[in-house]
Amino acid sequence: MYYGHNPKFPDNFMWGASSAAWQVEGGVADGGRTPAIIDLNSKTKKPFADNTYAADHYHHYKEDVALMAECGFSSYRFSLSWSRIIPHADGKVNPEGIAFYNDLINELVAHNITPIITLYHYDLPVWVDELGGWKSRDTVERFEHYCRVCFENFGDRVKYWLSLNEQNMQICYGNWLGVSKGCDDWFKDQWKINHIMNLCHAKAVNACHEMVAGGKIGPVPGCVPIYPETCRPEDQIAAMNAEEFTEKFWIDTYVYGEYSNFIKHYWKENDIDIGMQPGDAELMKSAKIDFIAVNCYRSNVAKYAPHDAKQQDYLLNKNGVKGQMVFPVEPGRYALTRNPYVEYTDWDWEIDPSCLRYEMRYLWDHYHLPMMITENGYGAHETKDADGQVHDQGRIDYLREHIYQLGMAIEDGCEVIAYNPWSFTDLLSTGNGMAKRYGLVYIDTTDEEQNAAKSVEELSMKRIRKDSFYWYSKLIRSNGQDWGKEMLK
Numbered sequence: 001m002y003y004g005h006n007p008k009f010p011d012n013f014m015w016g017a018s019s020a021a022w023q024v025e026g027g028v029a030d031g032g033r034t035p036a037i038i039d040l041n042s043k044t045k046k047p048f049a050d051n052t053y054a055a056d057h058y059h060h061y062k063e064d065v066a067l068m069a070e071c072g073f074s075s076y077r078f079s080l081s082w083s084r085i086i087p088h089a090d091g092k093v094n095p096e097g098i099a100f101y102n103d104l105i106n107e108l109v110a111h112n113i114t115p116i117i118t119l120y121h122y123d124l125p126v127w128v129d130e131l132g133g134w135k136s137r138d139t140v141e142r143f144e145h146y147c148r149v150c151f152e153n154f155g156d157r158v159k160y161w162l163s164l165n166e167q168n169m170q171i172c173y174g175n176w177l178g179v180s181k182g183c184d185d186w187f188k189d190q191w192k193i194n195h196i197m198n199l200c201h202a203k204a205v206n207a208c209h210e211m212v213a214g215g216k217i218g219p220v221p222g223c224v225p226i227y228p229e230t231c232r233p234e235d236q237i238a239a240m241n242a243e244e245f246t247e248k249f250w251i252d253t254y255v256y257g258e259y260s261n262f263i264k265h266y267w268k269e270n271d272i273d274i275g276m277q278p279g280d281a282e283l284m285k286s287a288k289i290d291f292i293a294v295n296c297y298r299s300n301v302a303k304y305a306p307h308d309a310k311q312q313d314y315l316l317n318k319n320g321v322k323g324q325m326v327f328p329v330e331p332g333r334y335a336l337t338r339n340p341y342v343e344y345t346d347w348d349w350e351i352d353p354s355c356l357r358y359e360m361r362y363l364w365d366h367y368h369l370p371m372m373i374t375e376n377g378y379g380a381h382e383t384k385d386a387d388g389q390v391h392d393q394g395r396i397d398y399l400r401e402h403i404y405q406l407g408m409a410i411e412d413g414c415e416v417i418a419y420n421p422w423s424f425t426d427l428l429s430t431g432n433g434m435a436k437r438y439g440l441v442y443i444d445t446t447d448e449e450q451n452a453a454k455s456v457e458e459l460s461m462k463r464i465r466k467d468s469f470y471w472y473s474k475l476i477r478s479n480g481q482d483w484g485k486e487m488l489k
């Protein structure tokens with residue numbers, strides 16, 4: 001659809017950026033925090049930095065919020081560290097953890113920045129893991145207790161809540177994110193764990209509605225639009241299969257509060273028992289979400305995979321040297337393949353601005369719920385130039401084209417309330433530490449420096465506004481009008 005004018009964003013549209021506790025905070029042993037499974041996971045990924053220091057936001061939060069305000073933010077999406085708030089198995093609330101997040105929230109509110117909080121972003125406390133972790137149904141009760149503590153302490157000022165970050169990716173890439181640790185039969189166990197996560201999500205939704213006056217809550221699926229490779233009918237079905245098994249099934253479950261016939265049939269065919277118990281169906285059905293938060297960076301292409309094809313795991317690019325990605329083959333379901341029509345990042349992620357328009361249209365058509373972008377962004381190798389500045393034209397190009405397509409989706413009639421790209425400052429990438437940078441603000445530190453440091457005081461951690469910071473500031477201060485170049489084609 002061509003409109004003959006640039007897109008317009010709603011007057012109260014929220015512009016900001018995004019982060020997650022373990023990727024940005026550092027201060028892992030400060031203020032009474034205890035370890036999370038992701039700490040241990042990130043330590044095994046040497047030579048990349050673990051999360052001991054990250055971007056040291058724990059000690060720099062005031063400076064970081066001041067920079068957000070300078071940029072013109074009206075929202076900031078971040079997560080809370082469960083083990084900072086409830087550090088031990090006795091379930092007692094840690095006053096220092098509460099104080100840290102109260103200070104951060106107060107600082108945001110004082111700068112007219114709306115906090116959008118993720119309750120869970122990959123950092124299960126080790127004490128929960130030791131009690132059975134995601135394999136144990138007791139985790140549902142523990143998670144509900146944690147959520148209630150958050151709503152009670154922060155719900156007076158925080159009205160937008162997100163349940164679990166990318167539950168679909170945690171299940172699809174269980175090994176990568178540490179969820180499959182200790183499972184004997186991941187093929188079957190993943191669905192039990194997924195069910196427990198659904199119960200956690202439902203408990204969070206209901207507790208938010210019960211405890212937070214005017215509170216709204218939604219899930220955060222990781223969304224990757226899937227295009228068929230050709231108009232061959234088998235490729236179209238393969239694209240639908242890939243969509244079901246990587247994201248659609250999860251979003252359907254959140255929205256409808258029940259499992260689809262498609263997935264129930266798949267479980268039956270494969271003799272999978274997800275551990276449904278009396279009361280679970282009612283709980284899931286009762287949890288009505290208010291919006292869908294969307295993480296969307298890229299698209300994928302699917303093609304037919306015969307039932308006797310050779311199975312291939314998805315091998316992600318882990319070093320930022322182009323061409324390392326190996327696409328998966330799921331015999332009888334789908335195979336993913338390269339898209340010749342788009343560019344790729346150094347980590348072999350498709351650069352496809354239209355994927356945002358597609359995803360918004362897709363979700364709006366299917367579910368008719370408001371949406372907010374909680375992640376979208378450009379991961380790149382970056383260093384300071386000779387002038388001490390960071391000239392990240394690649395990120396400006398990425399953001400400009402993606403935000404433009406988001407605006408076109410709004411013109412198409414989609415209800416989108418916020419854009420929060422990944423990330424505000426540089427922070428740890430899930431697998432590539434500081435080597436893969438996403439920020440509008442450069443953090444003056446490297447994996448090598450962090451690995452060598454004995455304490456955070458040895459690290460500069462200086463904040464340097466990148467070129468994208470200035471470009472984004474102009475765009476958001478004009479509510480999406482000042483693109484910095486002629487856009488209408």
Ligand code: BG6
Nearest residue numbers: 020165166222379428429430431
């Ligand atoms: C999202 C996650 O899927 O992708 C973030 O929610 C993550 O935690 C982001 O950092 C980018 O991925 P990566 O692997 O480049 O860090």
